[in-house]
Amino acid sequence: MSEFFWICNFILEALAFLSKFFSSFSVRFLVSLGFVLPLPGGEARLLDPAEAALPDPPAPEQLPACCRGIVMDYSAEMLKLGDLLFGLFSEALGLDPAHLKEMGCSEGLGIASHYYPACPQPDLTLGIARHSDLGFVTVLLQDHVGGLQVFRRDRWVDFPPTPGALVVNVGDMFQLISNDKFKSVEHRALVRSVGPRVSVAAFFGNEGLSTSRIYEPIKELLSEDDPPKYHGITVRDFFFRSFQKGIDSSSILSRLKR
Numbered sequence: 001m002s003e004f005f006w007i008c009n010f011i012l013e014a015l016a017f018l019s020k021f022f023s024s025f026s027v028r029f030l031v032s033l034g035f036v037l038p039l040p041g042g043e044a045r046l047l048d049p050a051e052a053a054l055p056d057p058p059a060p061e062q063l064p065a066c067c068r069g070i071v072m073d074y075s076a077e078m079l080k081l082g083d084l085l086f087g088l089f090s091e092a093l094g095l096d097p098a099h100l101k102e103m104g105c106s107e108g109l110g111i112a113s114h115y116y117p118a119c120p121q122p123d124l125t126l127g128i129a130r131h132s133d134l135g136f137v138t139v140l141l142q143d144h145v146g147g148l149q150v151f152r153r154d155r156w157v158d159f160p161p162t163p164g165a166l167v168v169n170v171g172d173m174f175q176l177i178s179n180d181k182f183k184s185v186e187h188r189a190l191v192r193s194v195g196p197r198v199s200v201a202a203f204f205g206n207e208g209l210s211t212s213r214i215y216e217p218i219k220e221l222l223s224e225d226d227p228p229k230y231h232g233i234t235v236r237d238f239f240f241r242s243f244q245k246g247i248d249s250s251s252i253l254s255r256l257k258r
């Protein structure tokens with residue numbers, strides 16, 4: 001990915017320049033280049049991450065030439081990693097190793113790359129506000145700058161970058177199908193006075209997974225003592241309802257509680 005960062009640097013610097021026209025905020029740089037839209041909550045975003053999503057990936061020419069190849073290669077590697085991860089998660093739940101893959105958890109993949117320019121007044125804003133990811137699992141690659149925080153035991157804990165390591169986040173849909181055996185994690189990204197910072201998120205189970213399949217707590221995990229905690233929903237509906245609500249700390253999981 002270092003080549004990706006290097007090649008994109010020119011564009012990213014241009015975006016940093018553009019961001020000076022707005023007050024303190026971060027720019028989310030999404031691989032499908034478009035135009036900058038200031039969003040409420042102190043963020044700006046460039047088009048939609050679903051633009052770089054599988055199983056319906058964009059035509060290569062829709063991606064910027066500078067990162068077209070690497071985004072496709074990275075997606076292919078992430079799909080392999082996804083199979084491995086969902087195999088491990090299945091085993092951790094005491095299921096057949098192929099269970100989560102057969103449920104389609106690793107089929108929908110969205111890649112979004114975020115760009116956070118150095119901010120002169122980082123206390124006034126956030127890179128990404130408090131949220132949990134919506135899909136099954138997110139694999140996050142972050143550079144050396146840092147800024148990711150996880151909400152744990154009632155406080156924000158820094159999640160400093162470790163060279164060569166990927167961060168694996170459990171998302172809301174995984175909490176739903178695992179009937180709370182895995183809990184989605186609330187996190188946010190700060191901006192820093194140093195930077196820029198770049199991160200690349202690979203979302204498994206993004207809204208690109210347009211299946212009509214209803215996802216509900218996995219039957220094999222249920223018992224009389226452990227009845228289903230949630231109603232079933234399609235991935236698409238889950239995303240739709242979550243986006244309607246907007247990004248904040250309240251997951252729509254609470255509205256699906258039985």
Ligand SMILES: O=C(O)CCC(=O)C(=O)O
Pocket residue numbers: 112114128133140142147148187188189199201
């Ligand atoms: O940039 C980061 O560290 C976090 C990104 C993130 O939370 C997301 O894309 O959902």
Ligand SMILES: [Fe+2]
Pocket residue numbers: 131132133138187
């Ligand atoms: Fe996130």
